[in-house]
Amino acid sequence: MMHYRKAENVEQELSKNDLPFEDCLPKAHKDFLWMHVKGGTKVSNVIGYAQSALDKGEYRSLVWSGSGGGVVKTISCAEVLKRSHPLYQVTRMGYTSVEEHWKPQMDGLEEIVVNRKIPTLHILMSLDELDDSIDGLQKPNTTSDFWQHDEPPANRLAAAHRSAPVNRSAPAARGTNKRQRFGRNKPQQQQSQQNQQSQSKPATESGASEHT
Secondary structure, three states, rough: OOOOEEEEEEEOOOHHHHOOOOOOOOOOOEEEEEEOOOOOOOHHHHHHHHHHHHHEEEEOOOEEEEEEHHHHHHHHHHHHOOOOOOOOEEEEEEEEEEEEEEEOOOOOOOOEEEEEEEEEEEEEEOOOOOOOOOOOOEEOOOOOOOOOOOOOOOHHHHHHHHHHOOOOOHHHHHHHHHHHHHHHHHHHHHHHHHHHHHHHHHHHHHHHHHOO
């Protein structure tokens, strides 16, 4: 590919009929809010818009869709919205087709078109009750099987620290070492005291001789 340069990407445009929720949406919900989430989407903005649409009664259901770098933010949007509204949820995966175009930089070469499929996450959320027979249905105030076991690493480390056994012998060992170090210093202290006594003894004797 050294003689080619990357050109435009042509992404397949999905329609509401392409979403994998044919068996999920209530018949009364022919129209629903469709929120597209990308890697650069500001979560607070799209959450505020979705909350306002549900509160005003403009929509009774919505779908979050994200691919590539927008998948993580798609999950975050759904989790945040559930905190303010009792929503039924269905999560499903799909693919989005993308054509990558490569332009030749030398004469005699042809343009290359690469077709790729990018995993895409779709999350349906409804204020109205959905049928229990729907595969993967998540009712309000419950966690999802997709990420309920993804505990943050900080929590796992804290739990492991609490459950770790305490070594009771460590302080005693440190205390023993301190006493041993004191014992090694004791002869030096005795030698210092003897030197002080030897230095003061001649002075005492000389003072006695002068007095006599």
